[in-house]
Amino acid sequence: MMETKTSHLQNMELWKLWKEQGDLEAKKAIIEQYLPLVDYVSNRLAVGLPKNVSKDDLGSFGVMGLMDATEKFDYERGLQFETYASWRIRGAMIDGLRQGDWVPRSVREKAKKVEEAYQRLEQEHLRSVTDEEISDYLDVSEKDFQHMLQEISITTLCSLEDPIGDEESETRLSMLVDEKARNPEYKVNEFFLKESLVKAIERLTEKERIVVSLLYYEDLSLSEIAEVMSLSPSRISQLHSKAILRLRGSLGRFKTQLFNE
Structure with a gap:
């Protein structure tokens, strides 16, 4: 820093x-x-x-x-x-x-399909699904699936202004509050969010967990992670994309379960 x-x-x-x-x-x-x-x-x-x-x-x-x-x-x-x-x-x-609309609509649609595939299959199998299972579900070869991950890698980036709930006014940025000023409702939401996130991370593969940990907790760049894990930067980008898509699918599922219970 x-x-x-x-x-x-x-x-x-x-x-x-x-x-x-x-x-x-x-x-x-x-x-x-x-x-x-x-x-x-x-x-x-x-x-x-x-x-x-x-x-x-x-x-x-x-x-x-x-x-x-x-x-x-x-x-x-x-x-x-x-x-x-x-x-x-x-x-x-x-x-x-x-x-600037530099991400084609087709790429965003692919990202949505992959995210939905992770959500549906992992809900069905109650475990982390393999690339082969995702490829079969999407009716593409594993090679094409890896290419898809490379294409949609940018869509796994998120902005603080993106809504995190059904209300457009509730964004990631709105959740950045003073530690000393949290109210009971915030603490309840934070508890369920952390609980859901822990469960979602547990579903990641070992390599995906390592990438998430090094990127978001150790503050390493993707190229630095590639050196640490002895993998190519493109492979690290794929692992990151899969991890984020799995997490989005899992968190969406946990949110649905939470509000239906």
Whole structure:
């Protein structure tokens, strides 16, 4: 992760000048301080993207996300701006790419079919299904299935602005709240979410769990994970795609069961 250029006290002073006095120079200083974060996020995100995606475009989207984070961040809540801004930057990059409509509808449809296949088969067999079983269900060869995974890898990226429930207003970003300000309803939802996620992760294959762990918990890039696991980056991308599609299918199933009980 990037190194900060100012001390904590200096940082707080900048935030006070910007938020309390509207000092534009302070805002500019904050943005300049965290610009390396845009490069960091774009470098990680670019690994799983097609080669035709421009890093300059990612950078432009990321800067807009950083500026938005600077506008909306509440420094008095005690949260880390670096973490908040990283999510905003990543979300802005993904949203920017989506608005460019560079992912063909056919690819999105394939992703939906694979996700539904995982959900239906794993609900039926109550275990992690194999590539062969998914291929048979989709009526394609295993080679074609692997190619499909490569095609739809980008669709397994998600934005903070994506709805996580039936209500459009409930997004991942809306769930980023102060640890000290959680209410009982939030804690109940968090409990069931964690419980469902644990069950879903247990259904992943060993390699898929390793990829998820290294990517989201150890903060490694896909290329770094490829080196650790002695696999090609494209294979790591496939494992990541399968893991996310399995998790989406499982979480969708658990959500249905939860609200039907």
